[in-house]
Amino acid sequence: MIDTYAVIGNPISHSKSPLIHSEFSKQTQQHIRYETILSPLNGFTTAIEIFRQGGGKGLNVTLPFKVEAYKISTQLTEQASSSHAVNTIVFDGDKIYGDNTDGTGLIRDITVNLRFAITAKRVLLCGAGGAARGIVLPLLKQNPLILTISNRTTQKAHELRKQFSSYKNIESGNYKDILGKEFDLIINATSTSLINKSLPLPQGIFSAKSLVYDLMYGNMNTPFLQFARKEGATHLSDGIGMLVEQAAESFFIWRGIRPETKPVIKMLRKKTQNDMRNK
């Protein structure tokens, strides 16, 4: 029997995961089946139970179920516990292993694909919601000079920082607090790009050498990236590389083989550009 995996979410039809995993399985000659599951908003546990009873081996979990997946996992990796969210599940008998590959995906994209070393750099993380929480620990593990978390709601930034109080190179505040500071790496982990809104960032935080990264993929003209460009930043990235890298990490967890990500990123970038043009 072919091993079956799936991505579960609501909505799910937009998900690029089936395409990415089909490329990975062709490339590595791992014959797997990869499905999509549209779970009712209040029926996540039932939906995954049906999948597991049917012999499903593992899942990718996407919005809005990452926190529920975290709660139902019987074993969690350090990355999943610090994120309070799970995007990769492995079923093993009664056990449900929960991991979160988003952070690893981001770090691989920045350090390997974009060849930007985070170590000893000044890093600004915009946002303190679910997406931001998933990348704090992987960023800290790269040993930046300082990791500054900025958020519209200051208290949420402080709470997120306190979760990592064993690290000394982390600070938190709101967007006014970063006036007069410059950063080498600026990451947008807020949901503003999804709703085409800008962030209240002060001028002067970017340099020509800064890497500016928007977690959203498929749009190099988000208000955040436009502002960075206007401020003189030239090294800009959307989150497409992160999307493929987090999928590769899930594939590795399930199959023990690490697929080549570069050709898949290239293919997906071309496809999303065409999709944007035909909109």
Ligand code: ATR
């Ligand atoms: P996600 O899982 O995408 O992170 P979330 O947990 O709802 O979603 O978090 C959304 C993030 O985007 C938060 O950091 C939020 O800031 P607040 O905590 O102050 O709400 C940020 N955000 C959303 N809309 C924003 C806006 N118009 N301006 C600034 N920040 C915004």
